[in-house]
Amino acid sequence: MKILVAHEKFPPEVAGGGETIVYNLVKGLITRGHHVTVITTGNPKIKQFDGIKTIRIPINRYLMNLSYPIILKHAKDYDLIQTTSGNMCFPSWKAAKTLNKPIVCLILHLLSHHWKTIRGDFVGTIFRQMEKLFLGRNYDSIVVMNDNAKNLLRKINKASKVYEIPSGFDFKSPKPVKKTKSILFVGNLSMNKTMIKLKGLTEFVVTAKYFPDYEFYVVGKGDYLSEIKRHSPSNVIFTGPLFGDKLRNLFSKSEIFCNLSLSEGFGLTTAEAMASGCAVISTIDIGQLGMFVNPKDVHGLRSALHYLLTHPTEMKQMVSRNKKIAQKYTWDRFVEGFVKIYKHLV
Numbered sequence: 276m277k278i279l280v281a282h283e284k285f286p287p288e289v290a291g292g293g294e295t296i297v298y299n300l301v302k303g304l305i306t307r308g309h310h311v312t313v314i315t316t317g318n319p320k321i322k323q324f325d326g327i328k329t330i331r332i333p334i335n336r337y338l339m340n341l342s343y344p345i346i347l348k349h350a351k352d353y354d355l356i357q358t359t360s361g362n363m364c365f366p367s368w369k370a371a372k373t374l375n376k377p378i379v380c381l382i383l384h385l386l387s388h389h390w391k392t393i394r395g396d397f398v399g400t401i402f403r404q405m406e407k408l409f410l411g412r413n414y415d416s417i418v419v420m421n422d423n424a425k426n427l428l429r430k431i432n433k434a435s436k437v438y439e440i441p442s443g444f445d446f447k448s449p450k451p452v453k454k455t456k457s458i459l460f461v462g463n464l465s466m467n468k469t470m471i472k473l474k475g476l477t478e479f480v481v482t483a484k485y486f487p488d489y490e491f492y493v494v495g496k497g498d499y500l501s502e503i504k505r506h507s508p509s510n511v512i513f514t515g516p517l518f519g520d521k522l523r524n525l526f527s528k529s530e531i532f533c534n535l536s537l538s539e540g541f542g543l544t545t546a547e548a549m550a551s552g553c554a555v556i557s558t559i560d561i562g563q564l565g566m567f568v569n570p571k572d573v574h575g576l577r578s579a580l581h582y583l584l585t586h587p588t589e590m591k592q593m594v595s596r597n598k599k600i601a602q603k604y605t606w607d608r609f610v611e612g613f614v615k616i617y618k619h620l621v
Contacts, residue, residue, distance in 0.1 A: 276621055277310045279353040281346060281367040283336040285315040286324050290336075291463070292543055293383040296442055297359065300381075301327055303610030314342075314349060314363075339363045346370040354621045357613070359383050360540075365409045377415040377620035379613070380435075382540060385410065385419075386473075387427040389537040389570070393472045407431045416616050420541035422560040427538065438616060441561055442541040443606030446550045449523035456488060458580065459529035459553065461522070461544045462495035471499060475535025475558065475570060482576045484508040486584075492525060526551035530590075531583055534559055537570045546604050549597035554583050554590045562600055564593040 282297045284290045297313075304311050305327065316339065317331035332345055343366035350356055350370050356378045358367035364380050371378035386406065391399035410417075410428065414435045419425045420442050428437060462474040471477060476493065480503060483491040487510055493500075496516045504513060517525060526532070532548035534557040539545075542559040549555060555565035556579045566579035583590045 276355060276617055277353045278304060278312075278617070279346075279350050279356050280311060280313045281356060281358040281363045282313065282315055283339055283359075283361050283363055285313050285317070285327075285329060285331075287321075288315075288317050293359065293361075293540065296381075296383065296541070298325075298327075299443060299606045300357075300610055300613060303606055304614070307610070307614060309614075312349070312353070314346060337362055340366055342366045343369050347373060350374055350376060355379065355617055357381070360385060360410060365412070368412045368414060371415075379416045379418065379616060379620070380410070380414045381418045382410070382420070382424050382428060384538065384540050385424050385427050386538050387430060389473075392537060392571075393469045415620050418613070418616070420561070421539065422562075423538065423558070424540065438612065440609055440612035441604050442543065442546075443609040444543055444546050444604055445606075446547060446601070447523065449520070449527035449551055452524060452528045454530050454552075455490070455528050457490045457492055457529045458483075458486070459492045459525060459532045459548070460494065460535070461526075461532075461547075462493070468499045470497070471503065473537050475533075475537065476503065478535055478571060478573050478576055479533055480507050480511055481573050482580065483511045485577050486510070486580060492529065494522065494525065523547075523551065526553060529553050531556060531580065533557070533576065535568070535570065535576065546601055550601035552594050552598060554594055555597065556580065556583070561604075564596050564600070 280301055284294055286294055286298055301311050312328045314330040316336045319331050319333055321331055323329055339362040346366050347370040356367050356371045358364045359381045360383050368378055390403040394402055411431045417435045417437050419439050425439055460479045462476055463470050491511045493513045494517050526548055532553035532555050534545045536558055539559045542561045545557055545561055549563055555563050558568055558570045568575035568579050
């Protein structure tokens with residue numbers, strides 16, 4: 276098949292985890308013999324990356340809603356358009372419908388009513404309406420990566436066929452270490468005020484005061500963290516950004532990992548925690564066993580922590596089962612899921 280992939284950024288330019296997911300999807304498709312081109316923003320002189328053909332449009336990613344004529348021009352020679360949630364999905368959908376070609380949209384982020392929490396009532400309402408406009412179209416297929424995203428999507432799109440395909444992830448087993456009395460939070464490494472609201476860091480820090488015998492680790496960086504630190508209990512430890520072995524070892528030694536996000540495209544840190552042997556408390560369901568809490572619910576988080584810490588046998592059973600579940604989150608399975616959709620459509 277000839278597939279045109281439309282995504283706002285593509286390596287060597289990276290804005291977040293979405294670029295890693297799209298890169299691995301494209302590489303997997305090429306490995307299986309498909310012809311793939313990526314249309315994205317950036318320097319037009321960069322014609323390829325790691326053997327992947329790219330068409331780069333020299334405009335800001337937030338102006339990609341104006342890229343319909345360019346996508347239309349290039350999509351004529353392809354069997355199918357693969358796009359992602361964001362500023363390229365609407366012009367990609369419009370081009371696909373003009374050309375009567377199938378289009379698949381991968382949901383990398385979906386906030387729905389949570390926009391008001393992180394942006395305020397006025398601006399949040401505008402962002403929510405734009406999201407409805409972009410993702411409420413009749414795509415031939417939409418792919419989500421967890422149950423929460425599927426539930427949010429169904430509130431704005433009842434017409435499209437929806438598939439759930441968990442993302443793959445690259446995981447290296449940490450060296451076995453003894454578990455310590457520690458609880459872990461790993462957030463986006465651009466901790467501004469908006470991201471702190473999105474990731475639920477405030478609730479994590481507030482809950483720490485109820486468990487003074489445990490260390491609550493916060494991995495991440497950002498200028499606004501200084502404000503959080505001033506109001507944090509003494510058992511909250513801010514590590515700054517961690518990568519590689521240092522991060523894997525912290526996962527390995529922590530008893531419990533907390534993902535308290537309002538919304539996630541997939542939930543990569545949850546998958547890493549599962550593979551590392553952490554028990555999981557989460558607002559996001561990627562198929563794990565563990566305790567689930569509602570976003571912004573300090574009481575629920577406190578109760579979930581208390582339950583796990585007072586039921587060690589049950590916690591160990593969850594950890595053992597989650598290690599096996601995490602092994603299913605491979606790039607091969609992720610790519611193969613898309614190939615099956617494409618074959619059905621083309």
